[in-house]
Amino acid sequence: MSLTNLFATRTEGMKASEIRELLKLLDQPEIISFAGGIPDPALFPREAFARAMARAVSAEAAGTTLQYAPSEGYLPLRRWIVGYMATLGIACTPENVLITAGSQQALDYLGKLFVDPSDTALVGWPTYLGALGAFNAYQPRYDRLDPAANRGPAEIAADAEAAGGRVKFAYLSADFANPTGVTMDLAEREAVLDMAETLDIAVIEDAAYQALRYSGTAYPPLLAIEIARKGDLEACRTIYCGSFSKTLAPGLRVGWVVAAKPVIGQMVLMKQAADLQTATLNQVVTAEVAEELFDEHVAMLRKVYGARLQAMLASLERHMPKGVSWTRPEGGMFIWVHLPEGEDGAKLLERALATEKVAFVPGNAFFADGSNRNTLRLNFSMSDEATIDAGIQRLARVMDAAGIR
Structure with missing residues (x-):
């Protein structure tokens, strides 16, 4: 028996998120992942959350916090x-x-x-x-x-x-x-x-x-x-x-x-x-x-992520082929890369995972019509500066092996 013939027509537009699928790669320690738009868990204000959580589930507060x-x-x-x-x-x-x-x-x-x-x-x-x-x-x-x-x-x-x-x-x-x-x-x-x-x-x-x-x-x-x-x-x-x-x-x-x-x-x-x-x-x-700490915490994130952004921009400048270009953001978590016309980011990802254990998101997923396959997205927030440089070097080797100049 199958109920799929009863599904509403709106389900036809529902697709698995390529990013969510790529997040599974984070469980593989040999992978350097520039895929997810993920904050660095080492930077979470864990102690502040622990204190707040303890107070929130105390006998005095639980009548509010555990209620509708x-x-x-x-x-x-x-x-x-x-x-x-x-x-x-x-x-x-x-x-x-x-x-x-x-x-x-x-x-x-x-x-x-x-x-x-x-x-x-x-x-x-x-x-x-x-x-x-x-x-x-x-x-x-x-x-x-x-x-x-x-x-x-x-x-x-x-x-x-x-x-x-x-x-x-x-x-x-x-x-x-x-x-x-x-x-x-x-x-x-x-x-x-x-x-x-x-x-x-x-x-x-x-x-x-x-x-x-x-x-x-x-x-x-x-x-x-x-x-x-x-x-x-x-x-x-x-x-x-x-x-x-x-x-x-x-x-x-x-x-x-x-x-x-x-x-x-x-x-x-x-x-x-x-x-x-x-x-x-x-x-x-x-x-x-x-x-308690929003402004102070965000100031710290800006310092750390800002340094990682500059590290990735510098590494791209050192290692990328001349035919590859990229954006130069002033904030956020992402850099957008353009490959030469005719290249395919999805195929490049397959090669990158198989040969160099480096991940990114193919760019065509971000276009409503699936076009612009010669693009990809890199995330810099999850990796320290040394890992960023190592990952970009891996990506450059993949491009070289694929004949991207």
């Missing part, structure tokens, strides 16, 4: 987020904040909130693989989000209508985007907001890496820019998705959304239907650790 809680989220954590958002130029209240099980859950809810089959989502080319995975279940059509391109809003809207739907949102990561590491400048952010106004669509701002800036000029989030334009968050179409995964620890699965109250209200209904709430214990512990 409001779907909106733990109020002290939402209040901390309100204070944090204020430092970014985003004035909000706890009623504008929803706690989610990581920002990935937020993306799933936003796909569910906005997309009817055949509607168009504007995304980067490339874009975050997890966003495509979250949106795919709702059967969107994808179009390229490129504020600098010659295609105007009217042409984008006409193409969406011809495909049987309408443009619903633009999804982007403005700071140190996954997978490219590229940051949008102020003019590009303004252009996205202008386009969204013309098309009358939502803007989903994925800010997972925003706190991890190591050099260069910091730009305000799109939501901050829009609030400055309109004077009130309630008048804004931008939806900000934040996460503690890259700053404190990913295993607790605590993220948040900041948006106008009608958006938050609808997402709360989705959360009630899906899982009732994000785990109370995880929220309480995260709130306490964030209150």
